[in-house]
Amino acid sequence: MNDIKWTQKEKSISRAAFDKAYRNECDDIIRTVRRKSGSLSEPKEIWELEDYLFKKRKEIDIKYDYRYSVLIHVFGRLVREGWNTMDGLKGLEEEKIRKIQIIANMDF
Amino acid sequence: MNDIKWTQKEKSISRAAFDKAYRNECDDIIRTVRRKSGSLSEPKEIWELEDYLFKKRKEIDIKYDYRYSVLIHVFGRLVREGWNTMDGLKGLEEEKIRKIQIIANMDF
Numbered sequence: 001m002n003d004i005k006w007t008q009k010e011k012s013i014s015r016a017a018f019d020k021a022y023r024n025e026c027d028d029i030i031r032t033v034r035r036k037s038g039s040l041s042e043p044k045e046i047w048e049l050e051d052y053l054f055k056k057r058k059e060i061d062i063k064y065d066y067r068y069s070v071l072i073h074v075f076g077r078l079v080r081e082g083w084n085t086m087d088g089l090k091g092l093e094e095e096k097i098r099k100i101q102i103i104a105n106m107d108f
Numbered sequence: 109m110n111d112i113k114w115t116q117k118e119k120s121i122s123r124a125a126f127d128k129a130y131r132n133e134c135d136d137i138i139r140t141v142r143r144k145s146g147s148l149s150e151p152k153e154i155w156e157l158e159d160y161l162f163k164k165r166k167e168i169d170i171k172y173d174y175r176y177s178v179l180i181h182v183f184g185r186l187v188r189e190g191w192n193t194m195d196g197l198k199g200l201e202e203e204k205i206r207k208i209q210i211i212a213n214m215d216f
Contacts, residue, residue: 026151033154037145043134046141050165053158 004096006068013091014071021083022064029056072096076103112204114176121199122179129191130172137164180204184211 006014036049065074078084079100089100114122144157173182186192187208197208 022151026154029154030145030148033145033148033157037138037141040138040141043130046134046137046161047165049141050158050161053154053161057155057158 004068004072006071007093010092010096011068013089014075015066017075017084017088018064018066018071018078020088021078022060024083025060025081029053072099073103075100076106079104080106112176112180114179115201118200118204119176121197122183123174125183125192125196126172126174126179126186128196129186130168132191133168133189137161180207181211183208184214187212188214 033049033053036045036052040046040049063074063077075084075089076099079086079089080103086097086101086104089097092100141157141161144153144160148154148157171182171185183192183197184207187194187197188211194205194209194212197205200208
């Protein structure tokens, strides 16, 4: 998919959708951290929280890759995981939408 | 200090004091995590919390070293930092108490 072209308008839609997904997922992490920290009582739970955050950080570092060469796949995954909706990608050309939808529907 | 002998009674006092200090410090971390997570709003603050926990984990792994060859130094540090009190070490022989107190009073 390296040769897919992105118009200026598409780049703008993509950036906004990408940032929104990142924000959605981070908000979800914040809710989880609040819930976990509210029920912290044993020392080992502190380190479990650190494990959780460490894992999320690595996962997010890998997942949120804004290179146009991989963006179709990235959006497919973000839609599949619920951080983006197909609606949020409206305005991208039909072929891109179709590919993103296929990837989003894949059963991993 | 490698040749310092610890009686059974001293070992029991030390273990209890050591565990209490660990618990005190972990409780302090729990309070900090609750405060920080309560005010989380931006994604970067999530990763700052992870940095904090990662740093604390390393610090605690190094600090809480229960080898009798280093325990005088460990207690000195724990008293200096406020996780143990000299009162909690009552029952150790006078020479150990004196050394712990000297280390606790050192200005780092």
